[in-house]
Amino acid sequence: MVNAHSEIDGQQPLRGLRVLLTRPQQQLPKWQSLLQSGGAETCRVPLMAIEPLSEPAATQAIRDRIMALAEYRHVIFVSQNAAHHGLDWIDQYWPQLPVGVHFYAVGAATARVLQAYGCSVTAADNTMNSEELLALPQLQQVELQKVLICRGRGGRPLLAQVLSERGAQVDYCELYERGFPVEEALTNLLQAQCGRNGDLVALHSGEALDNWHQLLQALKQEQPQLAATCAVLPLLVPGGRVGQLARDRGYPEVIVARNASDEEMLAALRDWRLSRNP
Incomplete structure (x- = not known):
């Protein structure tokens, strides 16, 4: 062509x-x-089209996860959209980021969004996918550690599946939905x-x-x-x-x-x- x-x-x-x-x-x-x-x-x-979740049950679920942010050892943002929407919520409830939470980004662009906010970030930025993130040394020994995955509604289940198999306690914070x-x-x-x-x-x-x-x-x-x-x-x-x-x-x-x-x-x-x- x-x-x-x-x-x-x-x-x-x-x-x-x-x-x-x-x-x-x-x-x-x-x-x-x-x-x-x-x-x-x-x-x-x-x-x-990217739209924030707005129904009451969804926003309450987000609020609960964000208010419990300090309980998580690892917080993963899977995309720029997840970072933007997640940080908007974090800004409402955390004047300072909680101590002891490790932040991760899938992709360099996602990492830049988090870094601009003041997060210290570990990024999977070569292939920008879940597989590369799961290969990071920091996510190998996660037994009994709490992990929060910030993402849109739906999406690939691989991160949660593998981390759960490694013994982590995994929760989702679903922040937005993708429409077609x-x-x-x-x-x-x-x-x-x-x-x-x-x-x-x-x-x-x-x-x-x-x-x-x-x-x-x-x-x-x-x-x-x-x-x-x-x-x-x-x-x-x-x-x-x-x-x-x-x-x-x-x-x-x-x-x-x-x-x-x-x-x-x-x-x-x-x-x-x-x-x-x-």
Whole structure:
């Protein structure tokens, strides 16, 4: 789908590409700026909306966890969203952070949010996933230690499963929920005339991949030919696990970044483009 004759130069190696941006609106500006600086066009088709939990039972559960923060030996934030929402709650009940609590972040960007607040953080920032966090020496011997995992509603259960198997007492603090605005995404996709030469889809998580797949199923009901065209667009994804999920679903061209950080996603895209246009 990429025009092999597009101009490639050292300053704008992405010229001739149009990248569909699928992250929630609040996480788009930096990523969009990096792509445009590299010469790419961009088009916003958010596949996820982040909303804080607001029902009374959910907010009371959050309040209970946050007020008991000092009881936990380890507190893990799985994403930037978890860090932002969690710190908003912590700020309400803890004028000073409790002593003796070890804070962890999945990803360098999540760690930066916590560090800016004043937390001393241990981060899994290479592959930015649960597996890397679980390999940290600090989380090997956790028998009878209390662990709090701050996350959105749902999500991967791996962290809790493995830490529980190691003998930890694990609780969740679910702070927000991820919605999929499918009708809005479908409208955006049609307005963007997706599927033209040079289009590429950037997906920052396995859930975003799921939503893209679901969106194409909805598109197939309205415009089957366009859905077929979009189904063969190159996908840019983070990490081997998400890359394999994409291949298993039949996507023919999958570009795998080291992790979901903007910098690593950009580096993988640049390398792929240059390999296609040496």
